[in-house]
Amino acid sequence: MKKLAIITSHPIQYYAPWFRYLAALSDLSIRVFYLWDFGITQKADHGFQQAIQWDIPLLTGYDHEFVPNISSSPGTHHFWGLYNPTLNSRVRAYAPDVVLLMNYNYVSLYQFLASWHDTPILFRGDSHRLVPERGLKAWLRQQWIRQVFRRFDGVLYVGQANYDYFRAHGVPSDRLFFSPHAIDNERFSSEHATAHEQAQQWKQELGIPSHHRVILFAGKLIPKKRPNDLLEAFLEAKLPNTSLLLVGSGALEPELRSRAASHDHVFFAPFQNQSLMPRTYAIADVFVLPSYGGGETWGLAVNEAMCLAKPIIVSNHVGCASDLVEQGQNGWIFPAGDTGALKRCLQEALSDRNLLIQQGEQSLHKIQHYSYSQVTTGLRQALSQLGILSKPEDEHKLYIQQSYS
CATH class of the missing domain: 3.40.50.2000 (Glycogen Phosphorylase B;)
Known part of the structure; x- marks a missing residue:
């Protein structure tokens, strides 16, 4: 050997x-x-x-x-x-x-x-x-x-x-x-059903309306991840029956909370440990990683979200974009830093619930x-x-x- x-x-x-x-x-x-x-x-x-x-x-x-x-x-x-x-x-x-x-x-x-x-x-x-x-x-x-x-x-x-x-x-x-x-993949897939049950209860605990679709960011709230771009795009998109959930902590958290304070449908959740990550992705209807610069060498959160059958929106600076995200098949790719383009991706994604489900199924198939x-x-x-x-x-x-x- x-x-x-x-x-x-x-x-x-x-x-x-x-x-x-x-x-x-x-x-x-x-x-x-x-x-x-x-x-x-x-x-x-x-x-x-x-x-x-x-x-x-x-x-x-x-x-x-x-x-x-x-x-x-x-x-x-x-x-x-x-x-x-x-x-x-x-x-x-x-x-x-x-x-x-x-x-x-x-x-x-x-x-x-x-x-x-x-x-x-x-x-x-x-x-x-x-x-x-x-x-x-x-x-x-x-x-x-x-x-x-x-x-x-x-x-x-x-x-x-x-x-x-x-x-x-x-x-x-x-x-x-x-x-x-x-x-x-095996751990995330095996917890698929349980995670979705837990996510419904968590949604209620967070105060997100039960009928709302959820746009999810999960990760460090730091400059290279650009959660502020996502918040800006979400506020400009004015999507009906939709909430934004930012999960994590980091240097940008105070600024993000301040900007979101006057908006009813922006929610925050603290750092979630590994055992809770399947539930974290299960709450989402779409997962977004809007990173900017050379620091997002891959973005393994995308793999995790895809294991929970979620469509993906990423910037073109995310290392996994060309490998894991197929435009129009299981998600969208937008130019990094372009909040207008990110807004349009959100609007297209949230325009059709069936489309989200179909794209999520494509994500699950691809990540295998x-x-x-x-x-x-x-x-x-x-x-x-x-x-x-x-x-x-x-x-x-x-x-x-x-x-x-």
Whole structure:
């Protein structure tokens, strides 16, 4: 059995179920090396501006260890936040056949890349260049990234925009393998019926009229997510029998509450932990992610909403837009920052309840192709090309045979 070492920043609710999936494979043994313990203990989240701890199991079902982090300010919000001097020796003691990095732009990971020569290294990332950067500083950064990517023997990409990003930074197409972003579809789907029952009660608790359709935003109330654009578009759209629900917390919350104070059909709900997310999406008739800039590298909330059969409205700066949202089929894509265009999307979406239902069904069908099975197929193809695993079995050749080249 071949051994895979996975190095990542901290336990993440989207990755832990994938690690359990990998651990169940008969020809691959994994160990996950965590560089920080955020998510499993109460710690401040800079985006949500509160201490959080995920309420679903993140460490069960797979082998893992925490590498001591001696940073004076641990976290992923700055370069020195992951400082783990014993990382190399810990990984070497495991004696892996291959290493997969899920991050690189931290001091510990640069040190690892500079000194690790024992086995091939893979990388899985999700950055994009949907918002072009210009100027000398941007050019120098691109040249540096090109050099970093030359260090990897294979790269897993999550979607179209991410593929284009890697190609723009010099990664050859034959070293790129499609390993799409996915969530625990099985958990969300299994809670579908219960979530809708809970959502009706929650709707009543929030004070949203029972006959109102609900436009949902769920996430950090921070500038890059642009919840203020959604609020402005909603107020201008003047939609009958419709409420806007903003779920989450963050730096923009006071401003949003102030702007919405004189409007009857704008509602707020606090941060919802993972066990409540199916209910959170179930309350919606349409989900909106209006992010602006290069920071929304994918938008896994879209995957979650689609698992609850919801139509989607996203800006064209959202990394998953071209992969998950088909205009007129399961949602709408609008130019980022254009509140007039977002208003028109809302008006079209809320003009026909049957249309919303049909588009939600299309979302549910489409998201089945973004599962941990498909994520794993891309990884296995990379390992096969490196000669670490035999060619993927037939059951691993599902959706990923497509190519963006």
